[in-house]
Structure formats: structure tokens, C-alpha cells
Amino acid sequence: MAWTKYQLFLAGLMLTTGSINTLSAKWADLFSAKGCHDNPEHDFSHPFVQAVGMFLGEFSCLVVFYILLFHDKRRPEPRMNPGQSFNPLLFFPPAMCDMTATSIMYVALNMTSASSFQMLRGSVIIFTGLLSVAFLGRRLAPSQWIGIFVTILGLVVVGLADFVSGHKDDTHKLSDVITGDLLIIMAQIIVSVQMVLEEKFVYKHDVHPLRAVGTEGFFGFVVLTLLLIPMYFIHxxxxxxxxxxxxxDALDAFCQIGHKPLILLALLGNTVSIAFFNFAGISVTKEISATTRMVLDSLRTLVIWVVSLALSWEQFHGxxxxxxxxxxxxxALYNGLHRPLLARIPWCAERMNRGEEEGSGGERDRLLDNGRAQTAEDT
Structure with a gap:
């Protein structure tokens, strides 16, 4: 079935804003400017300030939700389902996971390349799969276990690429690159915990996705903004x-922005893109499919890589x-993208119909879709 113009627009919006989200964050890291009290020019290294901006973008989804709800209620026949009432504090634990993981990832982005950052975020399926088996009682299909092992192999290859490039690239020290890669993988463990918490305690309620994202963004924004105060004094x-x-040092960040306003443009790009990325991702799942969303997320990695190479932010490594x-x-194996091909083979189709994917397919897609990776992606 051919896509409509609206579906093509949503797919393009998700791919574009998802790529801008990572690229704008990396762009901010590449700036250097004077700080407060005439401090000499230094790199813009403020991961927690960047994370606050990201949560502000997520928080804006809550504003959009209420605007859409208000507009819908004025119709003769409202069509929007606002979802059932719920205790917003249900979102506090996953929001804290999101806050911790996002902050760690922004620290890591300052240490490694944008392409490796995006590739290594794919490790989330390893920990999500294992935790869903342990705590949600989910049974993974054989293809999903193979997908997990293949992903581990891919992480090893990307890590080797970074290790080799660390000896040749003066942009990042080898120790920083390795530390950054390990921090990204550590953050994915926390993201997978966030996904399991959302699946077990939150998404059994009928909560509108924009409201869910916005509520988590609100908690993350408020808590992390308050934490900037003690962080200013922790040496x-x-x-x-x-x-x-x-x-x-949030004050130093603002002073650097004052000396070089382009930094503000990069930060705004990150904030605005995460809001549109969440909206587009939710809409793609609703209007097309969760599988399409996974494919677009993989294409986002390719776009980030190509743009980084074109801008000479990193060197090409085979x-x-x-x-x-x-x-x-x-x-692809973990998310079942191979199934349409296998369905054309009679004996494979028969085995799949016998229940190989029972208890894994729909629930798994829902679990991954609720996790963003990609919000936060992600980041």
C-alpha cells in the first residue's frame, strides 16, 4: 500500500528532527568561547545544561497535548481520546531514569563522535530484551535472541573502530573515546530500566503518548534544573x-552563550527538534507502523554519520x-523485520503461525515505542 502525503511528511519529519537532535547537540560541543569574569576561551562543555534543554523540549509536548485537547473539545463531535485520569507521580521513576541516562549520554557525546554515539545507542535492545524476560515475564523468539547476539557483535566492531580511530584522530583522546563509548552503553542499561518501568507501571493505563512524554519531561526539567544548583559547588x-x-557551571554556560550566540542556536535546535521528534515518532507509529519507526530510527544513524563526515567532524573508518x-x-532481527520475507516461504510461514511470535511481537513493539532512544533520545 502506497503511503499518503501526510505519512511521507511524518516519516521525513521524524528522520530530519531525529538527526538534527544529535547533530545540534554535537555542534554545541564543538564551540569554544570566553566564560564569566573574562575567563580565557574554552570549549563549551555543559552536558547537564544541554540535558535541561532536552527536557524542556519534552515538556513542550505536554503543552501541545493540552492545545490539541482544547481545540478538539470545541468541535461538534470531539475525536481525540485524552486517556483516563492517572497519578502523574507514576511517571516520576521513569523520568528519573530518563534524566540520568540523558545526562550521561550528553557527557559521553562530548568524548566521542556523533556517529558512534548514535550507533552505540542501539545496544538498548540487548538490555531491554533481557530485562523484559526477567521482570515482565516475556518470552523472546529465537530470532530476537539471535538479534541480541548480533547486536553485541556490532558493538564490538564499533568499539574497535573507535579504538583504531583514537590513535589517529586528534579530536578526541583515546581514553576519552573509550570512556565515552562505555558511558553510552551504561546509559542504555538505564534506558532499558526506564522502558520496563513504563511498561509495568505506566502504560497499562490509557495515557495519551504526548501527555506521557510531556509529563516525564516536566519532572526531568524541574529536578535537573534544581540539581544545577548543588552541581555548581561540587568540584x-x-x-x-x-x-x-x-x-x-551553568553560569559559565550562559556567559559563553553571551559571547557566542551561535551556541544558543545549537541548544535551541536540540530543544525544538526533540519536541518535533517525539510528535513525529508517535504519529508514525499511529499512522504507519512501529516497524516503520524502527527502520527510520536506523536511517537516522546513517544520516548523522554522513553529515558528520561531510562537515569533517570525524574521519571515515571502514x-x-x-x-x-x-x-x-x-x-532488524530483534524487531522482526525479517518476518515478511520468511512469510513467503511455506514451511517458515507455517511455523510462524504456530506461535513462534506469541507474547513477543505486539507487546515488544509497544515496549520499544514507549522508550524514545531513541529520546532521548533519546538524545
Missing amino acids: VGSFSNNPRQVLE LQVLGFLVLLLGT
């Missing part, structure tokens, strides 16, 4: 790249090509 030594060597293809294969 972490050489681990921090800001002049005062504290965990986060191992990354292999790593990307292996990760793509692992994601």
Missing part, C-alpha cells in the same frame, strides 16, 4: 572541562561501516 577536578572544574551493518542486522 570534580580534571573530570570537568569547565574553568572552575565543578560538575556543572570498520564503522561494518559495525553499522552488523548493528542494523541485529536490530
Whole structure:
């Protein structure tokens, strides 16, 4: 069935805004400017300020939800389902997971390349699959287990590519690249915990997706904004790249933005893109399919990689090509993208109909869709 113009628009919007989200965050990291009190020019290294901006973008989804709801109620026959009433505090634990994972990923993005950052985020399916078996009682199909092992292999290849490039690239130190990659994978463990919490405690309620994203964004924005105050006084030594060597110096970030307003453009790009990315992702799942959303998310990695190479933000490494293809294969197997091909083979179709995918397909898609990776993607 051919896509409508609206479906094509949604797919393009998701791919574009998802790519801008990572690229704008990396663009901000590449700036350098003077800080407060005439501090010498230094790199813009403020991951927690960037994370606050990301949550502001998610929070805006809640505003959009109420605008759409208000507009719908004025119709003679309202069509929008606002969902049942719920306790907003249900979203607090997953929001804290989101906040922690996002902050870690922004720290990691400062240490490694944008393409590796996006590729390594694919490791979320490993931990999501394992945790869903352990805590949700889900049974994974054989193809999903194969997908997990293939993804692990892909991560090893991407890690080797970063290890090799770390010896040749002066942009990042080898130790920073390895640390950044490990932090990204650590963050995916937290993201998978967030997904399981949402599936077990939140999404059994009928909550509108925009309202869910916006509520988590609200908690993340408020809590992380308040945490910027103690972070201003916590000294972490050489681990921090800001002049005062504290965990986060928000005042220094604002001073740098004042000296170089282009940084603000990069931060706004990150904030606005995450809002549109969430809207587009939810709409793609509703209007087309969850599988299409997974495919577009994989294409986003390719776009980020190509743009980074075109802008000379990183160098081309053949191992990354292999790593990307292996990760793509692992994601495809885990998400069942091979099933339409196998369905054409009679004996495979018969086995699939016998229940190989019982208890895994629809629920798994729902689990992954509720997790964003990709919001936060993600980030």
C-alpha cells in the first residue's frame, strides 16, 4: 500500500528532527568561547545544561497535548481520546531514569563522535530484551535472541573502530573515546530500566503518548534544573572541562552563550527538534507502523554519520561501516523485520503461525515505542 502525503511528511519529519537532535547537540560541543569574569576561551562543555534543554523540549509536548485537547473539545463531535485520569507521580521513576541516562549520554557525546554515539545507542535492545524476560515475564523468539547476539557483535566492531580511530584522530583522546563509548552503553542499561518501568507501571493505563512524554519531561526539567544548583559547588577536578572544574557551571554556560550566540542556536535546535521528534515518532507509529519507526530510527544513524563526515567532524573508518551493518542486522532481527520475507516461504510461514511470535511481537513493539532512544533520545 502506497503511503499518503501526510505519512511521507511524518516519516521525513521524524528522520530530519531525529538527526538534527544529535547533530545540534554535537555542534554545541564543538564551540569554544570566553566564560564569566573574562575567563580565557574554552570549549563549551555543559552536558547537564544541554540535558535541561532536552527536557524542556519534552515538556513542550505536554503543552501541545493540552492545545490539541482544547481545540478538539470545541468541535461538534470531539475525536481525540485524552486517556483516563492517572497519578502523574507514576511517571516520576521513569523520568528519573530518563534524566540520568540523558545526562550521561550528553557527557559521553562530548568524548566521542556523533556517529558512534548514535550507533552505540542501539545496544538498548540487548538490555531491554533481557530485562523484559526477567521482570515482565516475556518470552523472546529465537530470532530476537539471535538479534541480541548480533547486536553485541556490532558493538564490538564499533568499539574497535573507535579504538583504531583514537590513535589517529586528534579530536578526541583515546581514553576519552573509550570512556565515552562505555558511558553510552551504561546509559542504555538505564534506558532499558526506564522502558520496563513504563511498561509495568505506566502504560497499562490509557495515557495519551504526548501527555506521557510531556509529563516525564516536566519532572526531568524541574529536578535537573534544581540539581544545577548543588552541581555548581561540587568540584570534580580534571573530570570537568569547565574553568572552575565543578560538575556543572551553568553560569559559565550562559556567559559563553553571551559571547557566542551561535551556541544558543545549537541548544535551541536540540530543544525544538526533540519536541518535533517525539510528535513525529508517535504519529508514525499511529499512522504507519512501529516497524516503520524502527527502520527510520536506523536511517537516522546513517544520516548523522554522513553529515558528520561531510562537515569533517570525524574521519571515515571502514570498520564503522561494518559495525553499522552488523548493528542494523541485529536490530532488524530483534524487531522482526525479517518476518515478511520468511512469510513467503511455506514451511517458515507455517511455523510462524504456530506461535513462534506469541507474547513477543505486539507487546515488544509497544515496549520499544514507549522508550524514545531513541529520546532521548533519546538524545
